[in-house]
Amino acid sequence: MNQANQSTLAAGSSTDPAAEAAALDAMFVDTIDRLCADQANRALREQAEDGVWPAALWAAFDEIGLVRCLVSEAAGGAGISLCSALRALKRTAYHAVPLPLAESMMATRLLQAAGLEVPEGVLTVARLDPEGAMPRVAWGERAGFIVTVGAGGDGDTVSLLSGRATLIRQEKNLAGEPRPTLGRAGLQQVAHAQLGGAANLLELYGALARSAQMAGALERALHLSLEYANERVQFGRPIGKFQAVQHLLAVQASHAAAASAACDAAIDASLDAPESFLVALAKARTSEAAGQGADIAHQVHGAMGFTREHSLHHVTRRLYAWRDEYGGEAYWQQRIGRLICAQGADAFWPMLTGL
Amino acid sequence: MHQFKFDPVRLPESAGALRREVRAFIAAQVAARRFDPRLNSWGSRDDEFSRECGRRGYIGMCWPKCYGGHERSALERYVVVEEMLAGGAPVGAHWVADRQSGNQILRHGSERARQLILPRIAAGECYFSIGMSEPDSGSDLAAVRTKAVRAEGGWSITGTKVWTSFAHHAHYLIALARTEAKDANRHAGLTQFIVDMSRPGIGVRPIYNLYGGHDFNEVVFDNCFVEDDMVVGEVGGGWGMVTRELAFERSGPDRFMSTFQLLLESISKVGGDPDECAATEIGRLCAHLATLRRMSSSIAGALDRGANPALEAALVKDLGTSFEREVPEVFRRLLPVEPTLGKEASYGELLGMTVLHAPSFTLRGGTREILRGMIARGLGLR
Numbered sequence: 001m002n003q004a005n006q007s008t009l010a011a012g013s014s015t016d017p018a019a020e021a022a023a024l025d026a027m028f029v030d031t032i033d034r035l036c037a038d039q040a041n042r043a044l045r046e047q048a049e050d051g052v053w054p055a056a057l058w059a060a061f062d063e064i065g066l067v068r069c070l071v072s073e074a075a076g077g078a079g080i081s082l083c084s085a086l087r088a089l090k091r092t093a094y095h096a097v098p099l100p101l102a103e104s105m106m107a108t109r110l111l112q113a114a115g116l117e118v119p120e121g122v123l124t125v126a127r128l129d130p131e132g133a134m135p136r137v138a139w140g141e142r143a144g145f146i147v148t149v150g151a152g153g154d155g156d157t158v159s160l161l162s163g164r165a166t167l168i169r170q171e172k173n174l175a176g177e178p179r180p181t182l183g184r185a186g187l188q189q190v191a192h193a194q195l196g197g198a199a200n201l202l203e204l205y206g207a208l209a210r211s212a213q214m215a216g217a218l219e220r221a222l223h224l225s226l227e228y229a230n231e232r233v234q235f236g237r238p239i240g241k242f243q244a245v246q247h248l249l250a251v252q253a254s255h256a257a258a259a260s261a262a263c264d265a266a267i268d269a270s271l272d273a274p275e276s277f278l279v280a281l282a283k284a285r286t287s288e289a290a291g292q293g294a295d296i297a298h299q300v301h302g303a304m305g306f307t308r309e310h311s312l313h314h315v316t317r318r319l320y321a322w323r324d325e326y327g328g329e330a331y332w333q334q335r336i337g338r339l340i341c342a343q344g345a346d347a348f349w350p351m352l353t354g355l
Numbered sequence: 356m357h358q359f360k361f362d363p364v365r366l367p368e369s370a371g372a373l374r375r376e377v378r379a380f381i382a383a384q385v386a387a388r389r390f391d392p393r394l395n396s397w398g399s400r401d402d403e404f405s406r407e408c409g410r411r412g413y414i415g416m417c418w419p420k421c422y423g424g425h426e427r428s429a430l431e432r433y434v435v436v437e438e439m440l441a442g443g444a445p446v447g448a449h450w451v452a453d454r455q456s457g458n459q460i461l462r463h464g465s466e467r468a469r470q471l472i473l474p475r476i477a478a479g480e481c482y483f484s485i486g487m488s489e490p491d492s493g494s495d496l497a498a499v500r501t502k503a504v505r506a507e508g509g510w511s512i513t514g515t516k517v518w519t520s521f522a523h524h525a526h527y528l529i530a531l532a533r534t535e536a537k538d539a540n541r542h543a544g545l546t547q548f549i550v551d552m553s554r555p556g557i558g559v560r561p562i563y564n565l566y567g568g569h570d571f572n573e574v575v576f577d578n579c580f581v582e583d584d585m586v587v588g589e590v591g592g593g594w595g596m597v598t599r600e601l602a603f604e605r606s607g608p609d610r611f612m613s614t615f616q617l618l619l620e621s622i623s624k625v626g627g628d629p630d631e632c633a634a635t636e637i638g639r640l641c642a643h644l645a646t647l648r649r650m651s652s653s654i655a656g657a658l659d660r661g662a663n664p665a666l667e668a669a670l671v672k673d674l675g676t677s678f679e680r681e682v683p684e685v686f687r688r689l690l691p692v693e694p695t696l697g698k699e700a701s702y703g704e705l706l707g708m709t710v711l712h713a714p715s716f717t718l719r720g721g722t723r724e725i726l727r728g729m730i731a732r733g734l735g736l737r
């Protein structure tokens with residue numbers, strides 16, 4: 001908490017804090033673009049999917065400060081705001097970076113919220129079920145540390161674990177990102193603290209991070225579709241000249257724009273912690289847009305997009321995976337709907353305008 | 356390629372107070388049974404209500420004070436407009452004049468036209484119609500055939516307009532007419548005129564809509580005279596103005612709130628403890644609506660900065676009108692109510708009214724297909 005406050009203060013020291021923050025964000029995005037242009041290529045993504053850890057890319061992200069971006073400068077991090085971190089994350093997803101950057105951010109925030117120190121290394125997050133199993137842990141076997149949340153007898157807890165977990169089931173998400181189910185045995189507890197609402201907090205961070213990632217990936221899917229529509233020639237002209245294809249692309253652009261707007265709304269409001277209602281709206285909206293945007297991208301790409309040769313799948317499979325992680329759209333829609341109904345119709349508009 | 360931008364906006368300090376003020380005003384009107392919010396949207400009108408809005412400074416909000424305006428920002432106007440729509444206020448009488456005609460006159464009209472007309476619009480007592488569409492010119496607006504020819508001190512207009520909303524109540528109509536024969540450049544030679552509807556040579560015939568209502572009309576001009584200083588902008592420069600105007604016309608909350616009253620009534624009807632299906636559908640609509648608000652207010656912010664967000668407006672209108680159309684579809688699936696034809700405020704009638712108005716949402720103000728064509732052009736595909 002303290003660390004977050006410090007970084008906000010640091011960013012607020014200039015005359016126009018908003019402009020300065022925006023300039024810093026843009027710089028970070030530029031750096032990510034350059035780094036990914038050099039290193040985050042198809043070969044690297046394919047190797048990552050085959051289980052090769054992209055160590056050089058991870059080191060490069062560490063070097064530019066993204067891995068420990070939420071750790072205060074005093075503690076050796078970049079000390080940027082949560083909003084800035086999420087905007088950077090959005091951009092890494094534009095490049096389909098096959099690394100647990102989102103997980104690293106989430107783990108950092110959970111530890112900070114629990115008042116625990118953030119270790120150096122590859123961090124991930126997990127939900128600890130009562131039997132001691134951790135389902136679908138992103139990069140669970142590779143991570144040096146796992147930050148778990150669990151519901152204990154006297155409330156939610158946050159634990160920092162390290163060591164070699166027991167592999168219960170080797171799983172991957174649709175994008176081939178590792179999601180093994182792990183057992184607690186073999187892990188040592190490094191630190192531990194009570195944190196009320198920790199499980200809920202993990203879910204919100206997860207939903208917020210995936211929203212940002214989907215918005216980034218949707219933008220990339222749109223750019224790939226546009227490129228392809230301008231290149232691919234059928235009936236003597238680029239397919240992008242056909243009105244039917246133009247309309248598909250217009251709709252894809254709308255999905256991408258709506259997802260981005262919904263996720264930006266949540267990011268802008270999540271100054272120190274996820275703003276729960278806006279996160280719910282963002283995940284509901286981006287998850288819905290993710291499938292629709294990916295579907296259109298595939299329609300426009302024809303059979304070529306259905307291959308492993310073309311790079312479209314690096315973003316579309318992520319969209320198809322991420323939309324269901326940390327709750328698919330139906331899950332969040334239902335939560336939003338219940339809240340609205342419980343408060344009644346008269347409260348609906350004031351609630352919307354109060355966002 | 357155009358970079359579609361939806362920069363976040365922060366509403367000005369004054370917006371909160373303004374919002375509370377409008378909300379209280381509408382609540383008082385409803386309490387006094389001045390109107391039934393359930394039946395109203397920007398499609399319904401009440402001259403006395405419009406005059407009250409004028410007295411309160413809710414019309415012509417962004418115009419200079421010397422023309423009766425209030426020199427407020429587009430974002431402040433945005434707040435008033437969305438509160439009016441959310442409150443189901445009968446704003447139809449002054450809607451077009453406030454949203455677009457007045458802006459046109461302010462930007463491109465003669466000094467006399469501004470002085471004569473703008474203060475009366477702002478007072479809520481002068482109403483406008485849009486005379487663009489014709490029998491043979493719908494989406495293809497450049498095909499208009501209504502002709503204006505030179506006459507002593509002005510122009511003489513002859514031709515037929517259709518789908519002219521509220522022409523039977525309007526004091527003026529802005530007509531798009533050909534002032535030069537069509538040549539290779541179809542967009543040249545079009546001019547906009549402010550036509551005084553009380554003049555001779557104008558026939559207005561009702562056209563009843565799908566719902567059975569009389570909103571739009573056929574308007575026939577037969578040598579109708581218009582003074583020189585009622586030309587809007589340059590003679591022959593009408594096309595550019597019409598297309599720019601659309602950024603104002605297309606981006607507002609009226610493009611996604613036409614079915615808001617049904618949404619509210621439906622939430623009430625579903626009740627406090629919805630089943631899974633109802634909760635999910637309502638949550639989905641809410642996520643869409645919240646996102647549309649964010650995008651639309653962002654456009655208001657861009658207008659304040661003097662940008663021309665015409666492409667963003669097209670995108671928001673396409674998304675927004677699709678949303679509006681979904682609302683009745685969602686609730687006719689969820690609730691066991693048969694829609695009914697009638698003008699009372701029962702749920703069945705409200706649903707029926709919405710179902711029979713919905714097809715127009717993706718037509719009026721530029722069809723869905725035309726909007727998608729514009730977006731595609733922005734994407735560099737055309």
Ligand SMILES: Cc1cc2nc3c(=O)[nH]c(=O)nc-3n(C[C@H](O)[C@H](O)[C@H](O)COP(=O)(O)OP(=O)(O)OC[C@H]3O[C@@H](n4cnc5c(N)ncnc54)[C@H](O)[C@@H]3O)c2cc1C
Pocket residue numbers: 243484485486487488489492493494495517518519520521571715718719720721722723724725728
């Ligand atoms: C309720 C309502 C109120 C209206 N109020 C007014 C008003 O006040 N003033 C006014 O001037 N007009 C008004 N209009 C008219 C409105 O602007 C037109 O309906 C609209 O521009 C479409 O023209 P159209 O109806 O002639 O359809 P058309 O242009 O004939 O189109 C018919 C169908 O063909 C499609 N189409 C046409 N061209 C293309 C193309 N190039 N590519 C792909 N598809 C295409 C359209 O999308 C549509 O689906 C109103 C319409 C409605 C429904």
